[in-house]
Amino acid sequence: MKKNIIFLIAGMLASQSCNDDFLERFPETEISRENFFNSAEDLETYLYSLYDFPGFDIYVADNSTDNAATTGSTEVKNMMIGSPSPSNITGGWSWEQLRRVNYFLENFSKAEIDPSLLSHYEGIGRFFRAKFYMDKVKRYSDVPWYDKALLTDDPDMYKARDPRALVVEKIFEDYEFARQHVQEDARAGAVNKWVVMAHMARHALHEGTFRKYHTELSLQGTANTYLELAADIAQQIMDEGSFAIHNTGNPMEDYGSLFHNPSLDGSPEVILGTFSEFDVRNSGWWGYMFGNYEVNPAKDLLQAYLMDDGTPYTNQAGYETKLFVEEFQNRDPRLYQTYAYPGWELINTSTYAQGEGIYVQQLTKNFSGYHQIKGFVNDRDAALQANIDVPVIRYAEILLIYAEAKAELGVLTQGDLDISVNVLRTRAGMPSLSLGVAADAILEEQYPNVSGPQASVLRAIRRERRVELALEGFRFDDLMRWHAGKLIEKEPEGLYFPGLGKYDLTGDGVDDIILISNAGTIPAEGDKEVNGLGKKLIYYRVGPQGSDASFYLTNGTSGTSVTDPERGTFTEPKYYYRPVPQDQVVLNPSLEQIFNW
C-alpha cells in the first residue's frame, strides 16, 4: 500500500515536472527588444525617453558668474574657494543617456518602415548622442568615444580617453547626419531639423571659439572650421527656417513677454520650448528666484546694458557711483524687462522679498539688492505659474551665433549685422550696431585676448549676447569658451550708497529707506520717520562685512552692497576642465587626468 502511494505520487510529480508550461511566465506589461522597434510609433515612443532639455532652471543658472551672485553652492564656487580634487569634484561622469541612445541605434533599423522615415529617427538618435558628447567634451575635453551599448565583458570599458579632436569630429558627423535626415515638421515640443541645427550651430560656435582661445589644446589651427560651420548652419536656419524675432512693436514688453508666458507654442522666435500645463506637467516654477534666497543679479551685468542712445553706460561720468534710481535712467529697454527697476510693482508675494505694491528693493546681507524679473511670474495665480513655458532655444541665439562666428572669422559685414544683431536691437527699440563701433575700454579689459580688425565689433557682439541672453544660463559657457574664467573672480556687486542717510529707491523722489550706522539702533515702530507719502522709512543698519549689521557695504558706511566677497582663484587652464572622478580612475587606470587635475 505504502509503496503504491509513493509510486503514485512519484508518478504524478514526474508528469508534472515535465510539464514545464506551468513555470513559464512572461511579462505582460513590459516589452523586450524582440517585440519592439518594429514600427514608426515604437521608434518615436523610444526616442521620447531621450529628451533631456532644460526648463525653468535656466533663469537661475547664471549664478556664480559675473552676471549674478549666489549664496548657494555651485561647482565652480566650490572649486575656486575649496580644495578641488578628483575626490570631491565628482559630478557629471554619468553615461546612462549614452547607453540609451546607443541601444536605440543598435535596434531601430529592424523597423520595416519607409527608409527616409527610418533615417529621420536615426537622425534624432544621433542628435542626442552628439548633444550628450558635447556636454562631456565641455567638461572633460578628451573622453572615451563609444558608439555601442557596452556589454559587461567589453574590454573597451577600460580604454583610455579619446582625443578631443576625434570625439568632436564624431559629434559633428552625428549632427550632420541628423541635419540631413531629421524632418522639418514635428509635433510641438518635439525635436525637428531646426532643433538639431540650432544645437549644431551652438556647439560649432562653442568648439570654434574654445579651440581659438584655449591654446593649451593646441587646436587653434582647426578653430575656423567650426566657426565657419557655426556661421553656415546659423545662416541656413535664418534662410530656410521660418523663424522670426517676436516683435509687436512694443519694445518695453516684447522681449520680456517671452519669459513668463503660459503659451509659447507657436511663437515664431521659439525653436524649441519646454512647455507646461497645470497639473499635467507643472513648470516647476518657484517664486523664490525673486528676492533674497540664492540668485541675485549683479551690478556688472547691469552696467553692460547700453544707454538707450546706443552708447555704453560705462562712458557716463561717475557711472560707478550712480545711485540705484539713476542707474536705470535712459537704458536699453531690455534692462527693464530683466531687472526690477525703480517703480516696478510686485504683485506675486510668494517670494523671499516682502512688500506688495511698488517695490522697494529689499536689502540683506550677502545679496546685491538687485532683483530679477526675467523668468519671474509676477502673478499670484499658482496655476498660471505652473503653466509657464520656457523658451529653450530662441531664434535670437541663432542670430547672435551668426554674428559672433562671422566676426570671429573676421568676415562680418554691416549686412550681416543688420540681419542679425540689429534685428534684436530693433525689437528692443535700440539704435543699430554698426561695423565700425568704437572700441570700449571696459570690454577690452574684460576680453583682452580678442584681436584682429573686427575686435571692437566682436566685443560689442559679446556684450549684445550677454544682454540679450542675460540670466538664461548662457554666461558660464560663454566665459569658458572665451577663456574669460578670470572674470568670475570679481565679486558681484550690489547697490551703491555714498553714505548713511535716506534714499529713494522707487524713483518718485520720495525717500524710502534710511541707512544708519550699525552702532545705532533702529527706533521702535512708532518712532520711525514717515516719508512724504505717509509711509514709514525702512531702516537698515549698515557696516563692514562680517559686522553686526542689516547688510554690508564695501567701505562700512558707503560703497556697494557686499554679496560674496570670498571668490577664490580661477586657476587657468585647470578650471576650464573637470577631473574624472577618483573612483572611476581606480576602476579604469587608463583614464588619466589632464590639465593638472
Place this chain on the structure above:
Amino acid sequence: MMNELYKHIIGGTKSLLPGLLMLVAFFVPAQELVAQSDRATIQGTVTDAGDGSPLIGANVLIKGTTQGTITDVDGKFTVDAEPEDILVISFIGYLTQEVAVGNRSQVVISLELNSTSLEEIVVVGFGEQKKVNLSGAVDVLDSKMLEARPIQSVAQGLQGTVPNLNIDFLSGEPGAAPNINIRGITSINGGNPLILVDNVPMDARELNFIAPADIKSISILKDASSAAIYGARAAYGVILITTKSGVSDGFSIDYSNNIAWSKPTVLPNKVTDPYIYMRTLETSTDNTPWDYVNYTAEQYAWAKERSDDPNASGPVRVNPLDNSLWDYMGNRDWTRHYLDNPTTSQRHNIAISGKSGNTSYYLSGAYDLQNGALKLAEDKFDRYAVRGKVNFKPFSWLSLGNNTSLSLTNREKPFYLSIPNLYNIAPTAWDKNPDGTWANNAAGRTGAQLTDGGKDLEKINMFQTTFSGELSFLDRMIRVNSDFTVRRDNINYNGYQTRYNIGYGPDDVREEGSNIARRRAGYLSYYVWNTFATFEKSKGKHYFNVIAGYNQEFNRFEQFTINRSGVISGSLPTIGLATGVANVTEDIGEWAIRGAFYRLNYIFNDKYILEFNGRYDGSSKFPKDKRFAFVPSVSAAWRVDQENFWEPLSGTINAFKIRASYGSLVNQSGVGNYDYLETSGSYLGGYLVDGALPQVVSAPPPVSSNYTWEQVNSQNLGVDLGLFQQRISASFDIYKRETLDMLTQGRELPNVFGAAEPRENAADLETKGWELSVGYDDEFNAAGKPLHFTAKFILSDNRTRITRFDNPNNNLTQYYEGKELGEIWGLRSDGFFSTQGEIDALDQTSVIPWGALTIVPGWPKYQDLDGDNVILKGTSVDDPKDLSVIGNITPRMRYGVNLGAEWGGFDVRVFLQGIGQMDYYPLHYLYWGFYQQPYAGGYHHLLDFYRGEADSDIERAQHSQSYIAAGLADANTDAQFPILQAWLADRNLGERVDQAQGLALPQTGYMLNGAYLRLKNLTVGYSLPHSLLERIHLKRLRVYFSGENLAERSEVKAYFDPESITDNIAKVNPATTAGYGWGYAYPFQRRYSFGLELQF
C-alpha cells in the same frame, strides 16, 4: 443540518454582545450569594505515583473556590470541605488530579509524573511531532503567550519571545508591517522567513489580515533541516501559524475586547523660543559661504518681545512693511502640536467553537480600530476579520474540512501626511491667521494640507478559502492529505488632492495645490495546492515516519492606476468628475513554483532520532535551464536522558537531548518575477509634446546570463535540557549559515557602462550565531493559595561576514571579502580645534563639506591615524589612511524577558525586550538640526555648541532674556557640539564613506549606543472565581489593564524612539548613498489599555 447550526450561531451572535456587557454588571454582587453549610474536615496525603514518596508543597484546592492549602513535609494536608466538593490537587511537574470528597474524611492521592511539556506536540512542516523527538531547531509559541498581552498584530506578539526571531517595527504607523527575520542577515538581497498560516503563505504585511485571537500556536523552524520540506522560499526559516479549531465537545463562546489610549513615546525636543531659534539659525549660516538666513533687526526685535513676554503681542500681526500681508512670530513646538495627542483604539473579538458528533467548528469575528498620532485629520487603520473553520469526519477513514477567512482592512490618512514635514516646521511659524484662515507658513500650510488637501484611502479585502481532506488507512498508519487554497485580494485605493486656501494677508486668500484624483485597483489571485502522504509505524523499538508530497503555487497580481487632474468639484474628487488627461499605468506579474518533497524520520528505542528531508523545486523566476534545484538535509538527535547511565542524574536533569543538523536550501527571495529577462516598462515622458505627455519606453536594464538560485547551507548544533521535573527548561543552539551565489552586481564596472551592473550569482556570505532560552515554571504557596510563577529569558546573537565578493581592490564603497556586515568606517574624534595653530598643523581640507566651509576653532578635529599630518579618507581596506572601523550597526545580543505570575485569580505579566549591543551614528535632522540644513530645525541638545568668545555688550543688549539665560551669549569652549555651521553635517553629498564629509562622515565623538531595554508590556488581570461565574452561566471572565511601551532605557531615547533606528540595517550595504530617510519614523506609541475576556 449545517445550515441550521450556522443560523443558530450567527443569529445568536447578533444579540450576544449587548447581553454580555449587561452581565458584567452582575458579577460583584453575586459574590455575596455564596452560602455556607455543613462542612467536614478532610485529611489526606499526596504521593508520587512512581515511587510512593510524599510530595511536599502540592496544592490542594476546592474546585471553583479560592479555598485550599498545601501539603506539609510528609505530603499531608487538612482541608474543610462539603461532601459535594471536588478537591483539585496539583503539583508542578505532575498531572493535576481531581477527587470527589463524598463522605470520606481520609484520602490518599498519587500523582502521575507530568511529561506534557516534553510530550508536547509541535506543528512541523506537513505534520506534527512530539517535542522530544525533534532533531531540528524548532521553537514553539502557544496561544497562552499571545493571549497574555493585548496585541494588535501577530508580529507584535512575536517580538522578543523566541530567540533569534527578530522582529523590528520601523514605525508606529497604524497597520505598519514589521521586518521579520530569523537568525540574522540572510543575504545581501534581503530574504525573509516564509510565513505560513494554516499552510498558506503570507508576508509580514499580510499578517495584518489575521486576528491574533484566532491563533492557536506558532512554530518557528530555524534551521535548514526543519525548513527543507518547504524548499525554495524557506531558506531563511519558516513561521508556521496554526489557527484555532473547535476541539471540545459542546459549545463555547469567547468574547474579548480592548480599549486603548495612545501617545507618542518620544518626540524631539525642539527649540520653541523664537529668539533663540532665529539667532542660532542665523548664526549657523553666518559661518558659511551660503549665508542666506538674515533676519532683520525688526524681526529680532519682535522675536525678543515675544520671547521676553509671550503675552505682550500675538503670534500674528499685519506686516509693518506691507500691510497687505500677515507676519508671524510663533513660539510653539509644531511637532508636538500636531502629533502629541492621545488617540484611542479599540478591538473586539468573538469566537464560537465546539464539537458535535463528527462535526467540529470554529467561527470568529474580529474588529480592530487603530488611530494614529495625528488628530487634525482622520489617520487610522481598521480591520474586520471573519474566520470559519469546519471539519467533518463522515467515516473513520475520511475527514474533510474547510477553512475560510475574510479580512477587510482600511487605511485612511490625509493625502499630504508627511512625517518629515511635521518634524521640520519652524517654531516661529503659526497655524492660523486672525481671520481664521490657514497661515502663510509651514505650520499653516501643513494644517491646510492635512485638513483640506485631500485624502488617501486604501481598502484591502482578502478572501481565502482552503478545502482539505484526509484519507487514512490501516489504523492511521497511512494517511493521504490534500489541500487546495484559493485566495483573492482586492486592493482599492482612492486618493485625491484638492486645492486649499492660504491666507497671505487680511484680504488676500489664495488657492494653492492641485486638484488631482487618483485611483488604484489591484487584484491578487493565488492558488496553493499541497498533497502529501504519510506513513507512520512503530514496531518494537523502531519508529518510522515517512512523508512524501507535492506542492505547487501560482500567484498573479494585476494592478492599474489612474491619475487625473482637473477635478471639477472638491466635494466629489473622483476620476469620473475630472477634466484633465488621465494618466494610466498598469502592472501585471505572475510567478509559479512547483516542488516535490519528502521526509524520512526514524527513531530507535526513543533514544536515537534520525531525519532526512529533501525537496526538488522549480521556479518561474529563473531562466528555463536554471530553474530547478534539489535540496537535501539531514538531522539527528540523541536523547541522552533515556540512556541507562543517565538514571542517577535523572532526578535533577530529567531531560537532556543533543541535536545536530546540516542542510542545504535554495532561495529566490529578492528576485523579481522577470528579472532574468531583458525587458522595458513604459512610463509617462517628462516633456509635453502636442500638449500631452507621451508614453515612453526606454532601454531595459542589462541582464547577466549567470543568473540562478542563491544557495543556503546551514548547520545547527543544539542542546535541550530539563531540570527538576521541567521546572527549569533550557535550550541552546549554535549555528552557521552560508549564503552562496548571492545575486548581486558582479565586479563594479566603470560608469561608462551606462547602467547599473546586472545582478549575477557573484557573492557569498556567512552568518554565525547562537541562541539561548531558559524557562522557569513553578508553583508556590502564598497565603494559602497557589502562586504560579513563570519566567522565560531569551538571548541571541549573530554576526555576518562576506566570504566572497568580486572587489579585487577591496574598495570601501563595496562589499569586500572578510567584511563584517554593518561595520561603520569613520574617523576617530580628537575633540575640537581650539587654536589656529592647531588648524594649520593638521590638514583636514579633504573632509570639508562641499569643499567650501571654513575650518575654524571649534571645528571637529580628527585623529591622524597614519601620522602624515593630513586627514584623508582611504579608498580601500588595504589603505584606509585615517579611516578605521569604529562601530557596527547590526543589532546584537537581542533579548527578551517574560515574567508571569498567577495568584488567587490575579495575573501579572511583565515583558521586557531589547537589544544589547548596537552602534548608531546619527545622520538625521532630529539629531543634527541646523548642522545639517538651516531648515532642519533647532533642538535643545544642540544649544551646547562651541562658542569661542562671549558676545559683546552691544550684542547682549539685543538678545532676549531667554537667550542670555541659556548661556548662549557666553563662551562655551567645553561644548558637546562643534561651532555652529550649517551644512557641517550635510548628508546631501551622499552617505557613502567616500561621499560623506564633515559630521555626515561617522566619527567616534558622536557615535551613540543604540542598545535599549524596553518595558514592552505590563499587564495586570483578574479572573473571577468559578463559583461566582457558574451562577451567571459564564465559564470565564477576566478583566485587565495593560500598558505597552511603558518605559525604556536607551541613549538614543533623548532624540528618537530607540526602535525607530532599526531601519539602519539597510545601511549594511557600503554602496548605499541614500542621503535621506533613516528614522524619520511615524511616532511609536505608548499605549494604555483596558479589556475584558469572557467565555460562555
